[in-house]
Amino acid sequence: xxxxxxxxxxxxxxxxxxxxxxxxxxxxxxxxxxxxxxxxxxxxxxxxxxxxxxxxxxxxxxxxxxxxxxxxxxxxxxxxxxxxxxxxxxxxxxxxxxxxxxxxxxxxxxxxxxxxxxxxxxxxxxxxxxxxxxxxxxxxxxxxxxx
Amino acid sequence: xxxxxxxxxxxxxxxxxxxxxxxxxxxxxxxxxxxxxxxxxxxxxxxxxxxxxxxxxxxxxxxxxxxxxxxxxxxxxxxxxxxxxxxxxxxxxxxxxxxxxxxxxxxxxxxxxxxxxxxxxxxxxxxxxxxxxxxxxxxxxxxxxxxxxxxxxxxxxxxxxxxxxxxxxxxxxxxxxxxxxxxxxxxxxxxxxxxxxxxxxxxxxxxxxxxxxxxxxxxxxxxxxxxxxxxxxxxxxxxxxxxxxxxxxxxxxxxxxxxxxxxxxxxxxxxxxxxxxxxxxxxxxxxxxxxxxxxxxxxxxxxxxxxxxxxxxxxxxxxxxxxxxxxxxxxxxxxxxxxxxxxxxxxxxxxxxxxxxxxxxxxxxxxxxxxxxxxxxxxxxxxxxxxxxxxxxxxxxxxxxxxxxxxxxxxxxxxxxxxxxxxxxxxxxxxxxxxxxxxxxxxxxxxxxxxxxxxxxxxxxxxxxxxxxxxxxxxxxxxxxxxxxxxxxxxxxxxxxxxxxxxxx
Numbered sequence: 054x055x056x057x058x059x060x061x062x063x064x065x066x067x068x069x070x071x072x073x074x075x076x077x078x079x080x081x082x083x084x085x086x087x088x089x090x091x092x093x094x095x096x097x098x099x100x101x102x103x104x105x106x107x108x109x110x111x112x113x114x115x116x117x118x119x120x121x122x123x124x125x126x127x128x129x130x131x132x133x134x135x136x137x138x139x140x141x142x143x144x145x146x147x148x149x150x151x152x153x154x155x156x157x158x159x160x161x162x163x164x165x166x167x168x169x170x171x172x173x174x175x176x177x178x179x180x181x182x183x184x185x186x187x188x189x190x191x192x193x194x195x196x197x198x199x200x
Numbered sequence: 201x202x203x204x205x206x207x208x209x210x211x212x213x214x215x216x217x218x219x220x221x222x223x224x225x226x227x228x229x230x231x232x233x234x235x236x237x238x239x240x241x242x243x244x245x246x247x248x249x250x251x252x253x254x255x256x257x258x259x260x261x262x263x264x265x266x267x268x269x270x271x272x273x274x275x276x277x278x279x280x281x282x283x284x285x286x287x288x289x290x291x292x293x294x295x296x297x298x299x300x301x302x303x304x305x306x307x308x309x310x311x312x313x314x315x316x317x318x319x320x321x322x323x324x325x326x327x328x329x330x331x332x333x334x335x336x337x338x339x340x341x342x343x344x345x346x347x348x349x350x351x352x353x354x355x356x357x358x359x360x361x362x363x364x365x366x367x368x369x370x371x372x373x374x375x376x377x378x379x380x381x382x383x384x385x386x387x388x389x390x391x392x393x394x395x396x397x398x399x400x401x402x403x404x405x406x407x408x409x410x411x412x413x414x415x416x417x418x419x420x421x422x423x424x425x426x427x428x429x430x431x432x433x434x435x436x437x438x439x440x441x442x443x444x445x446x447x448x449x450x451x452x453x454x455x456x457x458x459x460x461x462x463x464x465x466x467x468x469x470x471x472x473x474x475x476x477x478x479x480x481x482x483x484x485x486x487x488x489x490x491x492x493x494x495x496x497x498x499x500x501x502x503x504x505x506x507x508x509x510x511x512x513x514x515x516x517x518x519x520x521x522x523x524x525x526x527x528x529x530x531x532x533x534x535x536x537x538x539x540x541x542x543x544x545x546x547x548x549x550x551x552x553x554x555x556x557x558x559x560x561x562x563x564x565x566x567x568x569x570x571x572x573x574x575x576x577x578x579x580x581x582x583x584x585x586x587x588x589x590x591x592x593x594x595x596x597x598x599x600x601x602x603x604x605x606x607x608x609x610x611x612x613x614x615x616x617x618x619x620x621x622x623x624x625x626x627x628x629x630x631x632x633x634x635x636x637x638x639x640x641x642x643x644x645x646x647x648x649x650x651x652x653x654x655x656x657x658x659x660x661x662x663x664x665x666x667x668x669x670x671x672x673x674x675x676x677x678x679x680x681x682x683x684x685x686x687x688x689x690x691x692x693x694x695x696x697x698x699x700x701x702x703x704x705x
Contacts, residue, residue: 059627067368074375074390082387088657091382091389094645098378102371108364121626126420130590131622134413134598134615142608150595157591161420177591185599189251192606 059121060113064106071099071106126160133157145196146186150178204326207553212561216259219252220558223263224565225573230264231271232577233589236415237284238268238468239524243411244593246404246532247600254536254551259558261532265508265525266318266562269468270570273310273501278303278578286468286504289476293489293496300492308437309494310501311570313450317502318563320454321461321509326556328513329545336517336542341654342661342668344518344541345647348640350675351520354463355636357679365629372624373637374644376401383646396609403531403638405601405610406617410631411524412600413618416593418625437571442494449479449495453502460503461510463678467523468504475503505566509559515540516552519643527636534639 074095084090133156140149154174162170185191210216223245230241242264249257272283277294290310297306339347356366379390380400391397443450453475460471479499480489489496507523514520519541521527533540538548545552569577601614621631637644648662655661662668 056627063627063629070375077390081382081389082385085385089649089652091385091387093649095375095378095389098371098374102368102375105364105368105371109368112362112364123623123626124421127417127622130417130420130594131615131619134594134618135612137598138608138611138615141611146599150599154591154595157594158588161590173588174591177588177595181595181599184248184596185603189248189603191247191250191599191603194606194608 054121055116056119056121057113057116060109060116064109064113067106067109068103071102074099129160130157133160141194141196143196143198145199146193147178147182148199149196150181151175154178203549203553204556207550207557210255210550211259211554211557213255215256216554216558217561219256220259220263220561221565223260224267224562225263225569227264227267227269228271228274228566228569229267229577229580231268231283232274232581233271234275234279234281234283236589236593237272238265239411239528240415240593241265241268241271242525243408243528244596244600246408246528247603249532250535250603254533254538255554257532257536258551258555261529262508262555262558263562263565265529266505266559267566267569268525269505269508270311270314270318270501270566273314273497274307274574274577275581277306277310277497279581284468286472286507287500288469289472289500290497292476293492293494296490296492297494297497302492305438305494306492306497307574308571309497311567311574312438312443313453313498313501314505314570315563315567316450317454317457317505318509318566319560320451320502321458321506322556322559322563324455324458325509325513325559329517329552332513332517333542333545336545338667339518339542340665341647341650342665343671345644345651345662346668346671346675347518347520348644348647350671350678351514351640352633352637352644353675353679355633362628366633369624369629369631370633370637373634373639374641376406376634376638377641378645383642384649396607400642401613401638402605402610404528404535405614406638407528407531407635408597408601409614409617409619410621410635411528412593412597413614414621414625414631416590416597417618417622419590419593438494446495446498448482449499450502452478452482453499454506457503457506458510461507461523462513467511468507471507472500472504475499505563512555512559516555517542517545519544521636521639524632524635527639530639 078092078095078099081090081092081095084093133153137149137153140152143149151174154177155170158170158174159167182193186193226245227238227241230236230244231238242261245260245264249260252260268284269286272287273290273294274283276282276287276290277298280291280295280298282288282291294306294310297303352370356363356370377400379397381387381398382389388398456475456478457468457471460467460474476489476496476499479495480486483489483495508525511521511523511526515526515530519530519539521530530540538544538551597618598611598614602608602611624631624634651662652659663672
C-alpha cells in the first residue's frame, strides 16, 4: 500500500471519529459550574482534529512514491499477541505463555532445532512466572476452562 | 541541605539500596543490548514496582533510568552498534579506540564521564529545585495550562517529521485521556457502557504497549544484530592526568546535558550530539575527533547521562514530563498516588529528597559496575540474539501490562496500543507526542476548565497574566529554536551515519 493511501485512510478515519465525538459530546449534560461542561473539551479537540486531518489530506496529496509494507511476521506476531491474551483468559497463564513463546520463537528461528525452541520457550515461560508470579506476586490467570 | 541529610536514612535502607543498585545494573544490561533503550527498560520494569511502596519503587525506577542511559555506551564502544540512538556519537571515537586495542580505556572514559555527567546534573537539580520552589508556588491554573501546552508544543517540535502529524499524534493522546468519568463534573464520557472504562484507559499499560510492544513488533522487521566473534575488554584504564586534561569537556557536556534534559522532550539524543559537536568546536585539535580520542567518548557520554536529572526538574517542579522516560515515570508515580508538581515540592519532601539520594547512588553504582563488572556484561552481548529478545520483549510487555491490576482487559489494552503504536510509526506519525499527552491531556483539560470557572468564562487571563504571558513567549521561542536545532541534529546524524556506516537502532 502506498503511504499516500495509508495516510488518506487514516485521516478520513480520524475525521469520522472526530465527527462522532462531536455528536456524542453534544449529548453530554450542560455545566453546573462555570461555562465549560464535560462536552466542551472533547468538542474543542475534535474540531482541531478535523481541521488538522483536512490539512493532512492536502499534505498527503503531495506525497508520491513511498510505500508502507507490514511484513507477515509482524502481522503474525500481532495476531499471536491477541491470541495470547485470549488464551490467558481461556486456558490460563502457564500453557498460553509457553505456546506464545514457542510460536514467536518458531516464527523467528534461524536454523535452530525444534527441541531447542521448546526448551527456550519453557525457560522463558518459567522466567516470566519467576518474575511476575513469585517476585511480583501478580495475579496470573488460571483460565475459565481449567481453573 | 538539612533535608537532604535527613533523607539519607530512609533512602539508604537495605531494600532501597538493593533496588537502586539492582535497578541501575538491570538498566545497564538492558541499555547495552542494541535496540533496547532506557525508555523500554523503564517501561518493561515498571510492573516490578507495583508490589512496593513509593520509596522502593522510585529507587528501582531511577536506578533503571540512569543505568539504561549509560548502558548503550558499552555496545557503542565494543561493537559500533549504539545501544540507543543517543549513544551513536560515542561510536565515533569509542570504536576506533576498540580497534586499536584500547576498549578498556574507552569503556573507562565512558563510565567516568557518565558518572560525572550524572552527578553534576543531580547537583544542579537539587540547587535549581530549591530556588525554583517559590516561583512554582506562584503558579495558578492558568500558568499550569500554559505549561502543559508548552510541553506538548515542544514535544511536537522535537518529534521530527511533519508538524501536522505530530499535532495529530498529540490530539490522539488527548482523546485517549478523555475516556472515563469527567474529572470536574462526574459524568461518563465515551465509555459506551463498559464499566472498566469508567476510570479511563489505564496509562501504564497504554504506555507499555506504545513503547515496548510496538518496538517488539519493529524488531521483527530488522536484521538480527547479534555480535559475532569474541567481545573482549582490554585491561588498560585511564589515568587521573588524562581525566584532568578533559575536565572542561566533561563540565561543558554535563551542563549541556542538564539544560537539554530540562527542555521538555529534548532528550538524550540531542544532548549527546550537542555535547560532541561542542567539544569538537571548542577543541584545539578538532581534526582528531573521529580517530579515537578520549574527548570524543567523554563529551557525548557526560551529556546524555546528565539528561535524567535535568528531565526530572520540569517533572518535579511542574509535573511536566521532560522526555518519554519521565512520562512513564510520571505514570508510575501517579499509580502510587503521587502527582509530581508544586504540591509534591511542598508536601512530599519525604519522597523528593530521597529521590536525589537515589540519583547519587545510581551514579556511583554505574561507576562501580562500569569499572569493575564490565566484562560479564560485555560477554553477555554475545548471547543476545534477535530471537530471544523478541520473545522476551513481547512476553514481558503483555504480562507487564496487566500485572498491576491482574485484569485481562489491561493486557488487551497493551496489545491494542502496541499495534496502534506500530501502525502510527509506520505511516510517519511519531508516538512520542501521543504518549506525553496521554499523561498531560487530562491535566490540560482540568486546568483549562478550572481557569474558565475561576474567570467567569473568560480566556483572556490565560494570555494576560504576567507569568502566563511570559510562558507563551518562551514556548514560541523554544519551539522555534528546537525546530532549528532538530534540523541541525538530523543533518548531523544523517551525515555521521553515512560517514561511518552505522547500524540503525
